[in-house]
Amino acid sequence: MTVLAFIAVSVSTPITRWLAFVAFFLLILVAALASKIPLLLLFKRALIEIPFIFFAILMPFFGTGEKFEIAGIELYREGLLAGTSIVVKGTLGVLAAVILSTTTTAREILRGLERLKLPAVMVQIASFMLRYVNVISDEMERMKIARESRGFVATGIKHWKVLATSAAALFIRSYERGERVHLAMLSRGFDGNLPSLDNNKATQRQWATALSLPGLALFLSLFFLVIGW
Amino acid sequence: MNNVPSLQIKELAFAYPDGNQALFGVNLSINKGERVALLGPNGAGKTTLVMHLNGIHPTMQGEVRIAGVVVDSKNKETLKQIRAKVGIVFQDPDDQLFMPTVGEDIAFGPYNMGLRGEELNRVVDEALTQVGMLEFKDRPPHHLSFGQRRRVAVATVLAMKPEILVMDEPSSNLDPASRRELADIVRSLDVTIVMVTHDLPYALELCERSVILSGGIIVADAPTRDVLSNAQLLAAHRLELPIGFSLS
Numbered sequence: 001m002t003v004l005a006f007i008a009v010s011v012s013t014p015i016t017r018w019l020a021f022v023a024f025f026l027l028i029l030v031a032a033l034a035s036k037i038p039l040l041l042l043f044k045r046a047l048i049e050i051p052f053i054f055f056a057i058l059m060p061f062f063g064t065g066e067k068f069e070i071a072g073i074e075l076y077r078e079g080l081l082a083g084t085s086i087v088v089k090g091t092l093g094v095l096a097a098v099i100l101s102t103t104t105t106a107r108e109i110l111r112g113l114e115r116l117k118l119p120a121v122m123v124q125i126a127s128f129m130l131r132y133v134n135v136i137s138d139e140m141e142r143m144k145i146a147r148e149s150r151g152f153v154a155t156g157i158k159h160w161k162v163l164a165t166s167a168a169a170l171f172i173r174s175y176e177r178g179e180r181v182h183l184a185m186l187s188r189g190f191d192g193n194l195p196s197l198d199n200n201k202a203t204q205r206q207w208a209t210a211l212s213l214p215g216l217a218l219f220l221s222l223f224f225l226v227i228g229w
Numbered sequence: 230m231n232n233v234p235s236l237q238i239k240e241l242a243f244a245y246p247d248g249n250q251a252l253f254g255v256n257l258s259i260n261k262g263e264r265v266a267l268l269g270p271n272g273a274g275k276t277t278l279v280m281h282l283n284g285i286h287p288t289m290q291g292e293v294r295i296a297g298v299v300v301d302s303k304n305k306e307t308l309k310q311i312r313a314k315v316g317i318v319f320q321d322p323d324d325q326l327f328m329p330t331v332g333e334d335i336a337f338g339p340y341n342m343g344l345r346g347e348e349l350n351r352v353v354d355e356a357l358t359q360v361g362m363l364e365f366k367d368r369p370p371h372h373l374s375f376g377q378r379r380r381v382a383v384a385t386v387l388a389m390k391p392e393i394l395v396m397d398e399p400s401s402n403l404d405p406a407s408r409r410e411l412a413d414i415v416r417s418l419d420v421t422i423v424m425v426t427h428d429l430p431y432a433l434e435l436c437e438r439s440v441i442l443s444g445g446i447i448v449a450d451a452p453t454r455d456v457l458s459n460a461q462l463l464a465a466h467r468l469e470l471p472i473g474f475s476l477s
Contacts, residue, residue: 107329107369127329134371135323180324187283187319188389189312189341 024092024217031099045098046091053087106130120193136174143170233297234258235393235421236282241291242445243277251277253445254291259393261296264415264422266432266453269442270467275425278442279395282423283315284308296392313342316386318396322370322378331357331373331381332366338389356388357381360414376407383414393421400428429457429470441466 029039100109110130114123143166154163236259244250251274259265269275280286281293284302293300295314298307316338319325328334335353344352357363360380370378379399386394399415400408408431415422415435426432432439432453439456441449443466449456456462458476463469470476 110329128327131327131329131370132323177324180319180321181327183280183285184317184319184325185327185337186285187312187315187317188338188385189309190337191309191341193341 024220027217027220031096045101046094052090132174132177135177136170139173140170233261234294235261235263235296236423237292237294237297238278238281239292239294241278241281241288241293243274243281243286243289251445252281255442255445255447257440257447257450259421259423261392261421262419263438264424264436266436266439267423267425267442268427268429268432268439268456268466268468270427273442273466274445275442276397279317279397279423279425282393282395283312283317313338313389314392316389316391316394318379318382318386318394318399320397320401322375322382325382325385326370326378329369330366331362331368331370334370334381335385335388338385342389352388352390356384359387359418360384361410374407376403376410379403379407379411380414383411387418391420393423394418395423395425397425398427399424400426400431427468429463429468430474433457433476441468443467 107130110123110127113126114120147162147166152159152162236257238255238257241252241255242250243252255274255278267275267278277286281288281300282295284300287302288300295311298311298314300311301307326334328337332353335356336349339349339352353366354363357366360383362377362380362384365373365377365381370381373381383394383396383399396415399411403411412431412435415424422436424432424436436453439449439451439453440447441456441462448466449459449462454476457470
């Protein structure tokens with residue numbers, strides 16, 4: 001939640017107020033230090049962002065409107081701004097998300113969503129996904145091994161048919177598993193409600209801690225807006 | 230009240246919607262505390278029969294009673310009671326364990342029966358202790374070995390304090406040590422058990438009585454040793470003792 005709010009604040013700050021972003025970045029670092037995540041690990045995990053950055057870097061080269069030249073290369077002003085904006089905001093968002101995922105297990109995130117009154121069905125779907133993603137990827141791996149043990153190597157378009165049938169088989173298997181799981185649930189008296197073991201309400205203190213990060217970011221953003229930097 | 234059989238099936242017949250008939254009049258009565266092996270070749274209708282025990286397949290013809298109560302898939306109230314009384318352990322533990330952690334999975338059944346808070350916690354711990362898996366309570370199921378998952382699957386059902394425990398192929402895919410550990414657990418339980426299996430030595434080890442279901446009817450119902458020593462009977466129904474296995 002905090003992460004979402006933080007991302008919302010940083011995305012809605014115009015890129016031209018670059019000082020605000022420096023401050024956001026510092027906030028993230030403080031949050032990371034407070035939760036005792038080694039910075040190296042933080043940045044390593046943030047590498048996932050690289051493909052997106054790649055596209056952002058291309059943006060200044062393809063665009064419309066005002067142009068200017070740096071070191072003999074023609075750049076589009078709008079593209080450059082949009083590009084930087086994506087890189088900076090993206091990085092901030094990814095860093096915030098990485099902090100969340102390193103400090104909190106997926107299970108706790110789900111519990112948090114439940115507490116924040118996300119519809120139960122959505123939480124249930126997410127928790128089933130969490131449970132079965134391994135089972136299904138194992139199944140996929142076994143199918144791949146079975147294909148390869150019989151001499152199949154996917155090299156080009158002509159093999160797509162085989163891969164497509166495998167995907168279909170996997171889908172049907174997963175679907176059937178879904179039915180069996182449902183049977184198992186019915187057998188144990190399922191009537192639409194999944195149990196949650198603890199129903200702790202978040203304390204005011206927890207709310208305050210949670211809101212401090214986006215709150216500070218919002219404050220800084222407005223502050224720089226007012227003083228007009 | 231102890232004279233009421235845990236399970237009583239009378240003239241049960243069932244055909245799938247595509248017209249494929251699976252059961253042709255099954256009669257079976259199992260007393261409280263008995264351990265009975267349900268044997269039969271693939272496609273004999275064993276699974277179909279099991280699905281009738283807690284009303285997942287509606288009874289089309291005949292009657293199934295659990296501890297005297299008729300299984301009626303249309304009667305929501307008794308169906309809920311029946312599902313609390315009949316615990317089915319499915320063959321693939323990944324189908325049975327669908328919650329994010331072992332503890333929550335065990336809690337699923339009792340929660341649906343209306344238990345909450347401390348009471349719920351106590352029942353969960355008790356069931357896990359029965360199968361020796363208490364220390365794994367907060368672990369996600371996919372971090373356990375297959376044998377451990379099978380044991381947890383048994384615990385999910387034990388937590389509901391069933392009148393009758395139905396196990397579908399309990400020994401399949403287990404290594405010898407897990408197989409023996411599961412046998413120890415089964416022996417330690419004080420419930421009526423129906424064990425669907427092809428593993429004849431396992432049946433002999435754990436069940437005093439065996440029933441052979443073949444072609445949708447019960448073709449044999451006798452002490453396990455007698456059933457397994459009748460080579461002609463076994464051969465007629467595609468059942469075989471492992472090579473080198475002797476009954477003595």
